[in-house]
Amino acid sequence: MNSHDFDKQLTSDIRSKLAVILKEEPGLSPELAMARITKEMLKSNPFVPPEGDQCPINTLPDELLAYLFETGVQMEAEAMQFGEDDDEFEEDFSDEDEDEEKEGKEKEVIQMEVVDIDSAEDDEEWSDVDGEQDARWRRKRKGRAKSEAKDNDDENNDDSEVEEEEEELESELPFQVLVSHVCRxxxxxxxxTPALWTLLNFEKGTLLDKHKAYIQRAKNVPLDINIDCTKADFDTDEDEDPETLETEGESKDKELLDCLRRSIDRSDSSLPNLFEDPNWHTRPGHDEPPPKFTELEDHYYTITEFSEVLDVIIPRVRQWKALSVGVSDYRWMYLLLARLHQCPSAETLDILELYHYDDNDSGETFQPRHLVTCFTPFHGQAPLLRHCTFWGVHLDWEASLGFLKNVEDIDLAYHTEEVRPSYQTFEVIVKSPNLQTLILSLSGPSGTEEDWRDAGLQPIHLSSLEGLTLRYHTPQYARSLLRFIDTPNLRSLHLDFDEEDYTEFARDLCKAQFGRSKSLLAGLENFKVSGLPCSRATVEKMLDQLAGLKSLNLNCQGEGELFCEALLKSTTGSSSSASASSSSASGKKLYCPALEAVTTAGITGKQMREFVEARKKAGVPLKKVMMSERDEIDISSEKWLKQNVKEFDLFDPSDSELEEYGDELIEFSDFEEEDEDDIEDDID
Known part of the structure; x- marks a missing residue:
C-alpha cells in the first residue's frame, strides 16, 4: 500500500468511527468525539510511551530480546549495503532543532557510558567503548574526503565539522554495541548471542582487538568477512612522477616479500614460484620498516597491516561463510591469494568476492608481470561455495574446479587474455547444474571463435541459466559468445557496450539459434540496456521480439535514446482499445505489450508521465516506474506518477552506468516521425 492509498484508508476509518460515536451519543460534540477516536487509535502507538512505571520490553524473555537484536543488526547491514544516509536531511534542521538534538544526544551518551563502564566482568582486551575510536576515525576520513574537494577558503567551517563529528559519533557505533550499552x-x-557478532568489517582505523572480540563472541557461528584495502577517492597517484611511482613499487615489492617470508610455508610442494622466481625467498627485502612516500597509509591498510588482518581470520577459515576483499594494488591481492593457497578446505564458505580495482585497460598480458602467479585457494575445496566474483583477479582455474563447478552465480571481469580460463575449463565452471546467473565483463573463455572451431569444440548448453550479463566485449567476441553459449531458459539479459558498432551482434540476438523456432529475446522477462550502439532498424526489430518482456531498464542517453524513441512512438500511435494490445491504429506494432515495470535514466518526469499515460490509454498500463534521482522531475509529475502507477520510486544510478550520462536530457517532442524509406532495411 502506497502513501496515497494509506491516507485514503485512514480518512475512511476515521469517518466511520466518528459516525458510529455520534450516532450512539447524539449529544457529544464532534470535537470531543474526534478526541476520543484519536486517543483510542493511539493506544497501541509504539512511538508513545506506555502508561505506568514498567516498560513492557523488560518482560520479554531473553530469546525474544535476542531475536529483536538480531533483526536490528540485519536492518543496519541492509542500510549499509544499499548506502542509505541521513545526511541529506540534516539541512532541514533549524539551529534551534540542532541545539536541542545535540543536548539530547549528550545526555544519552553520558548515560550509556556510565552504564557501560560498570562492565568489568568483560575481560576482553577490547571493550565496546573502544568502538568510539573506530567511529571517530571513520568520521575523520569521511570529513577529509569532503574537505579535499573544497577550496582552502572553507577553513572557517572546521569547528562546525568537529561538532557534527561529535553529534554523529553515537550513530556510528554498531547496533549490537549500542544495545549492549543500555543495561546489564x-x-x-x-x-x-553469537549471531550479533558474525559481521567483520575490516578497514583502516578499526582495532584488530575489536575483531578478535567479535570472533570470540561469535563462537562457532559462520563469519561474514569484508576487508577494504582500496584507496579513498582523494588518494590518487595520477599526479606523481613515474620515477616516484617506480620507487614506491619497488618498496612495496620488498614489503610484500617480507610478509610472504613470515607467513608462507616454503615446504609446501604445491606452492607455485612466487614472483615468477624459484629463488624468491632469497631476494632482498627491507632491512628496516619501508619508507612512507605519501600519506596514503593513513587511509588504507599497508601490506604489513593487511598481513596482520589475515593472521586474525585465517585460523578461522573453516568458519567463514562469506569473504569479500577489495584492493587497489594487486600486491595486496597477491598476498591474500598466496595465503589462501595454503589454507585447508573452506567448509562453510558460501560467498567469495575478490575485487582488484584498477583503471588500466586490460590487454593481452597481465601486468605487473612478476605477479602473474596462479594460485589455488583452499586446495580447491569449498563444498558449499555458491556465489563467486573475480574482478581483475585470476586463479589456477583448472586446479580450482573443485570449488567452482557447483556455483549458482559467477561474475568474471577484467581478465587479460593470458589469465582467462581455457574454453574447456570455462565449460566445466558454467555447466554447474545449479548455475542461475553468469556475468562476463571483459572476460570469458580464452581464445577466439576460430580457435574454438579449429579445436572441434562444441557450444555450451546451459539449461539452468536464467540471468546473463555481457559487458565491454568487442563486437566479434560478443557474437562468438552468443554462438557458443546456448541459454534456452534465459529470463534476464543485461547488455553494456560502447564505442563500437554492435548492429551485427544485435541482429544475432534477433535470430533463432541452436535449432529453435524463437530467438533469445523472445523468452526474456527482464531486459537491461546500459549501452548498445546499433542501427535504428535493429533497435525496432529487437523491441518487436520482446513480446513477453515484463521489466525494462534503459539508460536513455546516447544510443539508448533509440530504444526510448521507438517505445514512445509505438505507444502514442496505438489505439485506446484494450484489445489492441499488440498493434496500433496506424498499423505499427505495439512493442512490449506485457511490460509492467520500467527503470530509466536520462528522461524527465514530464516525459515519463507522457509515456505512462500513453501505455494506459493503449490498454497496457505500467505498474512500476523507477527513475534516476538525477533527472529533472518536477513535483507535479512526481505526484501524478505516484497516483497512476502502483509503485513509483527514485534511485541513485551507479557511476558505472553514468559514463555517458550527461546533463542534457532527451526531449521526446524533438523526435520527428521518419518515413519508412529513411530507415535502412534490416533483412538477414
Whole structure:
C-alpha cells in the first residue's frame, strides 16, 4: 500500500468511527468525539510511551530480546549495503532543532557510558567503548574526503565539522554495541548471542582487538568477512612522477616479500614460484620498516597491516561463510591469494568476492608481470561455495574446479587474455547444474571463435541459466559468445557496450539459434540496456521480439535514446482499445505489450508521465516506474506518477552506468516521425 492509498484508508476509518460515536451519543460534540477516536487509535502507538512505571520490553524473555537484536543488526547491514544516509536531511534542521538534538544526544551518551563502564566482568582486551575510536576515525576520513574537494577558503567551517563529528559519533557505533550499552541484562543477552557478532568489517582505523572480540563472541557461528584495502577517492597517484611511482613499487615489492617470508610455508610442494622466481625467498627485502612516500597509509591498510588482518581470520577459515576483499594494488591481492593457497578446505564458505580495482585497460598480458602467479585457494575445496566474483583477479582455474563447478552465480571481469580460463575449463565452471546467473565483463573463455572451431569444440548448453550479463566485449567476441553459449531458459539479459558498432551482434540476438523456432529475446522477462550502439532498424526489430518482456531498464542517453524513441512512438500511435494490445491504429506494432515495470535514466518526469499515460490509454498500463534521482522531475509529475502507477520510486544510478550520462536530457517532442524509406532495411 502506497502513501496515497494509506491516507485514503485512514480518512475512511476515521469517518466511520466518528459516525458510529455520534450516532450512539447524539449529544457529544464532534470535537470531543474526534478526541476520543484519536486517543483510542493511539493506544497501541509504539512511538508513545506506555502508561505506568514498567516498560513492557523488560518482560520479554531473553530469546525474544535476542531475536529483536538480531533483526536490528540485519536492518543496519541492509542500510549499509544499499548506502542509505541521513545526511541529506540534516539541512532541514533549524539551529534551534540542532541545539536541542545535540543536548539530547549528550545526555544519552553520558548515560550509556556510565552504564557501560560498570562492565568489568568483560575481560576482553577490547571493550565496546573502544568502538568510539573506530567511529571517530571513520568520521575523520569521511570529513577529509569532503574537505579535499573544497577550496582552502572553507577553513572557517572546521569547528562546525568537529561538532557534527561529535553529534554523529553515537550513530556510528554498531547496533549490537549500542544495545549492549543500555543495561546489564541487555549487555548479557547481546554478548551471549553469537549471531550479533558474525559481521567483520575490516578497514583502516578499526582495532584488530575489536575483531578478535567479535570472533570470540561469535563462537562457532559462520563469519561474514569484508576487508577494504582500496584507496579513498582523494588518494590518487595520477599526479606523481613515474620515477616516484617506480620507487614506491619497488618498496612495496620488498614489503610484500617480507610478509610472504613470515607467513608462507616454503615446504609446501604445491606452492607455485612466487614472483615468477624459484629463488624468491632469497631476494632482498627491507632491512628496516619501508619508507612512507605519501600519506596514503593513513587511509588504507599497508601490506604489513593487511598481513596482520589475515593472521586474525585465517585460523578461522573453516568458519567463514562469506569473504569479500577489495584492493587497489594487486600486491595486496597477491598476498591474500598466496595465503589462501595454503589454507585447508573452506567448509562453510558460501560467498567469495575478490575485487582488484584498477583503471588500466586490460590487454593481452597481465601486468605487473612478476605477479602473474596462479594460485589455488583452499586446495580447491569449498563444498558449499555458491556465489563467486573475480574482478581483475585470476586463479589456477583448472586446479580450482573443485570449488567452482557447483556455483549458482559467477561474475568474471577484467581478465587479460593470458589469465582467462581455457574454453574447456570455462565449460566445466558454467555447466554447474545449479548455475542461475553468469556475468562476463571483459572476460570469458580464452581464445577466439576460430580457435574454438579449429579445436572441434562444441557450444555450451546451459539449461539452468536464467540471468546473463555481457559487458565491454568487442563486437566479434560478443557474437562468438552468443554462438557458443546456448541459454534456452534465459529470463534476464543485461547488455553494456560502447564505442563500437554492435548492429551485427544485435541482429544475432534477433535470430533463432541452436535449432529453435524463437530467438533469445523472445523468452526474456527482464531486459537491461546500459549501452548498445546499433542501427535504428535493429533497435525496432529487437523491441518487436520482446513480446513477453515484463521489466525494462534503459539508460536513455546516447544510443539508448533509440530504444526510448521507438517505445514512445509505438505507444502514442496505438489505439485506446484494450484489445489492441499488440498493434496500433496506424498499423505499427505495439512493442512490449506485457511490460509492467520500467527503470530509466536520462528522461524527465514530464516525459515519463507522457509515456505512462500513453501505455494506459493503449490498454497496457505500467505498474512500476523507477527513475534516476538525477533527472529533472518536477513535483507535479512526481505526484501524478505516484497516483497512476502502483509503485513509483527514485534511485541513485551507479557511476558505472553514468559514463555517458550527461546533463542534457532527451526531449521526446524533438523526435520527428521518419518515413519508412529513411530507415535502412534490416533483412538477414
Amino acid at each position: 541484562r541487555w549487555r548479557s543477552v547481546a554478548i551471549e
